[in-house]
Amino acid sequence: KPIEELSIWDDAKAMIAKARAEGIETVHERLAQQTPHCKFCELGTTCRNCTMGPCRISAKMPRGVCGADADVIVARNFGRFIAGGSAGHSDHGRDLIEVLEAIIEGETKDYKITDEAKLKALAAETGIEVEGRELKDVATDVMENFFADFGSRKKEISFLSRVPQKRKDIWAKLGMTPRGVDREIAEMMHRTHMGCDNDAPNTMIHAARTSLSDGWGGSMIGTELSDVIFGTPTPKMSTANLGVIKEDKVNILVHGHNPVVSEMILAAARDPELVEKAEKLGAKGINVAGLCCTGNELLMRQGIPMAGNHLMTELAIITGAVEAVVVDYQCIMPSLVQIAGCYHTKFIDTANKARFSGAIHFDIEPHNALQQAKEIVNLAIEGFAERDAGRVDIPCEPVEIMTGFSNEAVIAALGGSLDPLVQAIAAGDIRGAVGIVGCNNPKIKQDSMNVELAKELIKKDILVLVTGCVTTAAGKAGLLVPDAIEMAGPGLKKVCGALGIPPVLHYGSCVDNARILQLCAALANALNVDISDLPVGASSPEWYSEKAAAIGLYAVASGIYTHLGHPPNILGSEVVTDLATSGLEDLVGATFFIEPDMVKTAEMFDERIKAKRKGLGL
Numbered sequence: 158k159p160i161e162e163l164s165i166w167d168d169a170k171a172m173i174a175k176a177r178a179e180g181i182e183t184v185h186e187r188l189a190q191q192t193p194h195c196k197f198c199e200l201g202t203t204c205r206n207c208t209m210g211p212c213r214i215s216a217k218m219p220r221g222v223c224g225a226d227a228d229v230i231v232a233r234n235f236g237r238f239i240a241g242g243s244a245g246h247s248d249h250g251r252d253l254i255e256v257l258e259a260i261i262e263g264e265t266k267d268y269k270i271t272d273e274a275k276l277k278a279l280a281a282e283t284g285i286e287v288e289g290r291e292l293k294d295v296a297t298d299v300m301e302n303f304f305a306d307f308g309s310r311k312k313e314i315s316f317l318s319r320v321p322q323k324r325k326d327i328w329a330k331l332g333m334t335p336r337g338v339d340r341e342i343a344e345m346m347h348r349t350h351m352g353c354d355n356d357a358p359n360t361m362i363h364a365a366r367t368s369l370s371d372g373w374g375g376s377m378i379g380t381e382l383s384d385v386i387f388g389t390p391t392p393k394m395s396t397a398n399l400g401v402i403k404e405d406k407v408n409i410l411v412h413g414h415n416p417v418v419s420e421m422i423l424a425a426a427r428d429p430e431l432v433e434k435a436e437k438l439g440a441k442g443i444n445v446a447g448l449c450c451t452g453n454e455l456l457m458r459q460g461i462p463m464a465g466n467h468l469m470t471e472l473a474i475i476t477g478a479v480e481a482v483v484v485d486y487q488c489i490m491p492s493l494v495q496i497a498g499c500y501h502t503k504f505i506d507t508a509n510k511a512r513f514s515g516a517i518h519f520d521i522e523p524h525n526a527l528q529q530a531k532e533i534v535n536l537a538i539e540g541f542a543e544r545d546a547g548r549v550d551i552p553c554e555p556v557e558i559m560t561g562f563s564n565e566a567v568i569a570a571l572g573g574s575l576d577p578l579v580q581a582i583a584a585g586d587i588r589g590a591v592g593i594v595g596c597n598n599p600k601i602k603q604d605s606m607n608v609e610l611a612k613e614l615i616k617k618d619i620l621v622l623v624t625g626c627v628t629t630a631a632g633k634a635g636l637l638v639p640d641a642i643e644m645a646g647p648g649l650k651k652v653c654g655a656l657g658i659p660p661v662l663h664y665g666s667c668v669d670n671a672r673i674l675q676l677c678a679a680l681a682n683a684l685n686v687d688i689s690d691l692p693v694g695a696s697s698p699e700w701y702s703e704k705a706a707a708i709g710l711y712a713v714a715s716g717i718y719t720h721l722g723h724p725p726n727i728l729g730s731e732v733v734t735d736l737a738t739s740g741l742e743d744l745v746g747a748t749f750f751i752e753p754d755m756v757k758t759a760e761m762f763d764e765r766i767k768a769k770r771k772g773l774g775l
């Protein structure tokens with residue numbers, strides 16, 4: 158494809174051109190090699206769940222060897238897809254509980270409880286006694302309770318305390334109440350074994366339950382404990398795009414998801430001895446910048462600049478100015494190892510559950526984290542001398558962004574309660590809100606949909622919240638600064654202008670979509686309605702991952718009307734497709750809708766918001 162069709166960004170286009178000139182293969186060439194894709198797989202009608210198969214379903218052969226039809230196979234594949242995504246987020250959440258455990262047991266001095274007030278608030282919310290108790294005892298109970306949320310001994314996970322009663326009743330009636338994170342994921346694997354759950358709608362209900370154990374369980378625990386350990390985000394300014402990589406500094410990019418690693422890299426990069434060493438080697442300091450969601454985590458809490466989102470990860474290395482890419486897990490293209498190998502860039506993996514052949518490996522554990530991080534930063538510094546100045550090209554100047562919108566920060570900005578927001582919604586200044594979340598996908602011109610949808614929505618006085626890889630898209634488009642109110646409708650302009658905030662708010666990483674769930678629940682509770690009654694929506698225009706599908710499904714199952722720019726691999730089953738795009742409305746009060754045109758998508762949200770406002774008497 159011509160470069161012009163691959164991305165809306167100049168920095169991306171310049172680096173794709175550089176890659177081509179230097180003979181370096183990127184995701185775009187590999188997509189071309191893989192196209193056309195297998196039609197059966199696209200439709201979801203292949204099954205490899207046993208060795209009587211693999212089987213493919215078509216009009217001529219409507220059943221697999223075992224007798225499973227297209228509906229059963231599509232539902233099973235989708236169920237496992239959702240289980241994969243839920244497992245990713247939730248295992249990340251578990252890692253935070255393990256860090257909390259290491260803090261409590263005194264196994265680490267590198268991590269600490271930073272936000273005591275939040276820890277106590279979480280305890281109180283989940284039924285743990287706080288008054289008159291030592292912090293350590295409260296923390297121990299919180300830790301044990303969250304560990305128990307992963308198991309199978311509970312009727313429901315702890316954060317269902319946040320869910321409006323009407324929603325909990327719906328879940329209970331449908332058998333959708335999430336009981337334990339690992340339990341729902343394991344049960345999904347069980348159900349999809351040959352000869353178990355052979356009723357597509359029933360499998361889909363469990364897929365929803367599995368995703369809910371992620372959204373209100375694993376992800377929510379991940380977000381909340383990250384705040385406890387690293388601090389709850391507050392509004393701050395930062396910058397984004399490849400211009401945040403600095404020609405005269407040692408550049409370290411952190412990539413992946415868990416702040417447990419990236420926070421330590423940042424701390425090590427601020428170590429005076431290491432900074433001095435970098436300076437002695439001729440650098441003007443050490444620059445840590447983020448990619449993808451661990452970038453979002455550092456951006457939200459520490460204001461660290463964002464080098465880029467999913468489709469910028471390969472391109473960032475092609476600047477030739479990156480000394481090290483330090484990764485933990487998820488969304489890290491294995492191709493980064495090869496691309497790093499084309500330059501002086503060191504590719505360093507840090508998690509035993511996410512190793513990359515050809516990488517330099519460090520085992521970052523709570524007890525050794527800072528020491529390991531210092532060794533990693535030291536390696537990056539030593540790499541600075543190996544940089545080939547002739548191959549460096551940093552294609553642009555960074556743009557300003559505002560970040561740090563946790564619910565706590567929003568409530569503080571509103572003067573201590575959500576009331577002003579409720580009033581602004583009631584008055585119609587803010588007509589509703591839509592979360593735009595998720596990824597890039599090389600099948601789609603990078604960020605074209607992410608940016609267009611945000612612009613269309615704010616014009617209609619619909620507040621936009623962004624997380625994950627949409628963050629950098631919105632930031633680069635100038636939507637994450639207070640001045641962006643000039644692109645918004647009159648109501649949003651008035652409210653955001655008065656508060657000095659952008660009309661598009663950065664709410665964090667993908668795990669932090671739990672913050673949006675919490676906000677919706679709080680708004681519904683304030684109005685004494687269900688989440689499905691609110692004038693809100695969710696969208697993932699350019700999604701690619703299992704995790705994004707899990708997010709979409711927990712949004713729908715929570716009552717939020719949810720847009721996808723392209724369908725998951727379910728179109729081979731009418732039963733499953735109809736359920737996802739219309740049947741769920743009767744069951745959970747929301748559906749998915751699939752629409753590749755962003756103007757139409759914004760109109761669909763507008764219609765929905767109008768109807769919901771009317772339902773609320775607004």
Ligand code: BF8
Nearest residue numbers: 450488595596625626667
């Ligand atoms: O968890 S948005 S490409 S980085 S999956 Fe991945 Fe998608 Fe980015 Fe974050 Ni989320």
Ligand code: SF4
Nearest residue numbers: 204207210212221223
């Ligand atoms: Fe084929 Fe059934 Fe085995 Fe799947 S479970 S591979 S459909 S025989």
